[in-house]
Amino acid sequence: MKTFLEMGVGGSFLILLVLIFRRFLSGRVPRRFLVFLWLCVMICLLLPFSVPVKWTPVSWADRIPLVAEQVSGETPPAGETSFYSLNEGTTPKIRPALTLPARAALNTLFHVVEIIWLIAALSLAAVVLFRHVQCLKRYRISLPVAPRDMDLCQEWLGKHRLVPTMQIRVSDQVEGPLTYGLFRPVILLPAKLCLRGTELTCILEHEWAHIKNRDILTKYLLYLTVCIYWFHPFVWVLVSYLNRDMELACDEEALAGKGLYFRKSYALLLLRLADNQRTSWLTGACFIKHSEMEERICEIIKKKHYTWAAAVLAAVVVICIIPAFISISEKGAANQTDSEPAAAPTLAGNGMEPQVSAKGSSDSRQMVEGADIVRLVKDYIGNPFQTFGSDLETGVDSSGFVKEIYKLAGIELPHSTEGLLTAGTEIDIDKIEDGDLILYGKENENHTISLVHAAIYIGDNQVIHASNARNGVKLAEMDYRPLEGAKAVRILE
Numbered sequence: 306m307k308t309f310l311e312m313g314v315g316g317s318f319l320i321l322l323v324l325i326f327r328r329f330l331s332g333r334v335p336r337r338f339l340v341f342l343w344l345c346v347m348i349c350l351l352l353p354f355s356v357p358v359k360w361t362p363v364s365w366a367d368r369i370p371l372v373a374e375q376v377s378g379e380t381p382p383a384g385e386t387s388f389y390s391l392n393e394g395t396t397p398k399i400r401p402a403l404t405l406p407a408r409a410a411l412n413t414l415f416h417v418v419e420i421i422w423l424i425a426a427l428s429l430a431a432v433v434l435f436r437h438v439q440c441l442k443r444y445r446i447s448l449p450v451a452p453r454d455m456d457l458c459q460e461w462l463g464k465h466r467l468v469p470t471m472q473i474r475v476s477d478q479v480e481g482p483l484t485y486g487l488f489r490p491v492i493l494l495p496a497k498l499c500l501r502g503t504e505l506t507c508i509l510e511h512e513w514a515h516i517k518n519r520d521i522l523t524k525y526l527l528y529l530t531v532c533i534y535w536f537h538p539f540v541w542v543l544v545s546y547l548n549r550d551m552e553l554a555c556d557e558e559a560l561a562g563k564g565l566y567f568r569k570s571y572a573l574l575l576l577r578l579a580d581n582q583r584t585s586w587l588t589g590a591c592f593i594k595h596s597e598m599e600e601r602i603c604e605i606i607k608k609k610h611y612t613w614a615a616a617v618l619a620a621v622v623v624i625c626i627i628p629a630f631i632s633i634s635e636k637g638a639a640n641q642t643d644s645e646p647a648a649a650p651t652l653a654g655n656g657m658e659p660q661v662s663a664k665g666s667s668d669s670r671q672m673v674e675g676a677d678i679v680r681l682v683k684d685y686i687g688n689p690f691q692t693f694g695s696d697l698e699t700g701v702d703s704s705g706f707v708k709e710i711y712k713l714a715g716i717e718l719p720h721s722t723e724g725l726l727t728a729g730t731e732i733d734i735d736k737i738e739d740g741d742l743i744l745y746g747k748e749n750e751n752h753t754i755s756l757v758h759a760a761i762y763i764g765d766n767q768v769i770h771a772s773n774a775r776n777g778v779k780l781a782e783m784d785y786r787p788l789e790g791a792k793a794v795r796i797l798e
Contacts, residue, residue: 337557447478745790
């Protein structure tokens with residue numbers, strides 16, 4: 306849920322951006338472009354990952370985790386673990402870490418909220434699915450069009466052979482025309498309405514626009530977004546405006562190249578249908594659903610003027626949306642060349658002086674003790690887990706957790722369990738000490754052992770490790786996994 310909350314914040318900005326664009330320039334660009342923008346917003350909200358882009362920060366001070374505030378002339382209390390920045394003449398003021406009971410209470414509260422969110426999301430999904438299935442059952446009880454309209458429908462279908470399986474049918478179970486079926490689309494006409502000539506053509510052209518643009522698939526993505534973000538008010542705004550813009554886009558495409566008489570017939574038909582139709586947004590892509598009638602009539606009457614300036618601004622909006630798929634990774638500096646080695650802050654404590662060490666240097670390993678690592682690692686119990694993550698605040702996996710903890714101590718380690726084995730000295734597991742690593746193994750089908758998980762030993766047969774997405778960083782017994790095939794590695798000298 307935390308991932309969806311973070312994506313929801315970014316999604317709010319994108320929704321506001323599209324609303325501003327829609328307010329001031331909707332008449333300068335095609336309506337289908339607005340639908341495309343809403344679709345981009347939904348994809349941003351639904352994708353649980355982003356494309357990493359490496360970026361090298363200007364200075365090391367920007368890369369130091371925010372675990373301390375720099376205050377000139379203050380000394381940290383005795384026995385506290387602190388971190389020195391590269392700024393000379395300053396010492397850090399320790400920000401008090403949450404106690405284990407407080408972290409446990411926060412985790413419990415967060416799990417309760419997660420359960421409430423999941424129950425509500427599943428309940429809403431069940432309601433949406435049930436109502437949609439019920440609608441489809443009613444739609445399938447339909448009949449072919451009346452003989453008097455058969456010739457016109459056959460002629461129209463002959464001009465729209467892009468989807469050879471498309472059908473036109475009539476039902477007394479619907480109050481207004483609509484389209485259903487993703488792979489075998491059906492245009493369903495209400496039996497109560499007596500449609501003739503131009504009116505029937507107006508409806509068919511509108512529904513054809515829904516079919517050729519796969520608006521039903523867009524609707525399904527919209528249902529999924531609503532079920533996940535049911536708590537997000539901006540998502541409900543997205544629902545309203547996306548439905549409205551889809552209808553306006555289909556109006557625009559249906560009227561393209563048509564004369565004044567056709568437009569007049571189209572507008573009068575909209576007014577006629579508005580008095581009879583009360584369809585729900587759950588039923589599919591339909592002719593009149595969820596639209597402001599006044600806005601649609603105005604869009605039909607007025608003449609559109611698409612300009613290059615609006616096209617350029619549209620391109621800018623797309624460029625603003627693209628970064629929502631991209632996360633700036635500050636790990637780029639860790640991959641610098643050997644001619645420009647990255648510096649790291651050294652752990653201070655037990656009378657050690659602040660020192661900047663190159664990654665993996667023996668000096669930093671000699672200056673740091675196991676007790677320092679233990680005090681440091683306890684402060685991160687309860688932090689989130691994330692596959693392939695390497696940020697102690699937003700999420701880490703098991704090897705990423707070990708890497709980042711030792712990185713704070715001025716020691717660079719690889720981000721892989723197998724790499725950790727060769728980064729230090731392998732020892733007997735019976736001789737393990739505070740701050741050492743335990744690399745747990747898993748037997749493969751060919752009876753070989755692969756190292757799959759890493760943990761930091763803190764004494765008393767206990768370890769701290771990044772467990773999984775549900776539990777995050779947690780305290781566990783050393784033998785919570787089988788120790789057969791496990792390796793013990795000493796990083797500190």
